[in-house]
Amino acid sequence: MAASGGGNGVVVVFDFDKTIIDCDSDNWVVDALGATARFDDLLRRLPWNSAIDAMMGELHAEGRTVEEVAASLRAAPLSPRVAAAVETARALGCELRVLSDANAFFVGAVLDHHGLAGCFSAVDTNPAAVDADGRLRILPYHGLPGHGCPLATCPPNMCKGKVMERIIDELSCGCGGAPAARRRRVVYVGDGRGDYCPSLKLTEMDYVMPRKGYPVWDLIAGGDRAAVRADVREWADFEDLEAVLLGIVAECLTSEHDDADDDGGEAAPPAECRALPATLASVQEAILPKAVHVPN
Template structure:
């Protein structure tokens, strides 16, 4: 049976420029005074390989893991993002991260802000510290033995080291199997992102799902370029206060939709009480069922 605290909503966050308001790789490189060298590496290396090489050079220059960790801990993270994460979790949503950053930077930021326990899964580029104390960053999908990606996606927006669309497909399949086995409720996925790499997973979402693109960023422009290609309900956000409001509105809407499905499609109006523990609670209002936009096939 599905757990009683399962809201039937899986919220999947990108990390860079979505949870934190910067690119984590650039933030660390800039903080450690290596911006020019990193730009030089990018002239002949893919991004993932360049950041690994950069960490090797910083280690050779005597930069310690404590210095690297200290730099990423200063990355900007809005209180509205913290509130959105805590409120969504308290409402029974499962939270995950799907990011082309790396495990060390993400884990360090989440631990620093007391958020590590809110996420059930983090899919990103692996990171480890070798015997010499040097940070190694490896690709999520291994392409190091060839010039092309190994993930098989032909979409130009996917970097060779990680196809988020492939990860999203695996995630959706996992959720479907678990629901069919009665281990969880059928899930609606809410995906938040900003970059070109967030477009491929957007295309994998179904009509019952939601995409939250950051307005004015690459994924917003890609979606706007061919809205019919995206089956999910698209809800943009402009700033982090907006992110919190839009996400909590979607969660309320999903609760309404779940009640309608449970009651056989009747018109139901419900209210969702937000736990008092959350720093910035959502409005305690009743929400009516909203009509879904008609999707035109390609």
């Protein structure tokens, strides 16, 4: 994992399923190992997190190995545009994190395979470990007595909003735990129902990037728009994700540069902005002045 702290003042927090990869990792593994019908049956009786743990137990009992699970994950679809966005944002000085309701084994297998694990300073997700018998165990992020969040969009095993509150608290602290003069901006990228709660924890200085046509977009667009204080920038596909994310980063860097410039004259763009790929320059020029319209 990459070191946290410092950087350019921007922290990008990614969901994993249908955001970094273009599938649900649990369903991908279950389908790849031929257990779709059994998993569907488990879901009729158990919460999702408990069902995927039980599914791993059944697969282990019939002789399937964790290496087979990992091999299936290495084939999960991850767009080169996502990899480019991650690597470029990291190169520009952003701190990158994952906040996911998948699990540590699945997330790690994918990021390691694509050489992206070192770009992220932290991964907050459901714990997972291989026990002494070689069986993959998947546990809830928030164990008993639960997370206590009243939002129906948060599953019982994980409230991403609670995690986002902790992240923001961490970013609000300076050296030695004293309050920072100015906390770093957060950009949150997600798609699902569980991504709504953390979006509500962001402030006017932050950004949320909901995937258009997916549950979090519907919740933001169709709900109380005033409840989401962050600047909303939609994305539909992975080309959008790259362009919108790097556009936000460029906007933040330019804003920080302007705030720090006391000369009153026209200053050169910050070096980080000049380092952005040339193919994105025209995209940024087109999108930076605009906030994405979300229906009231």
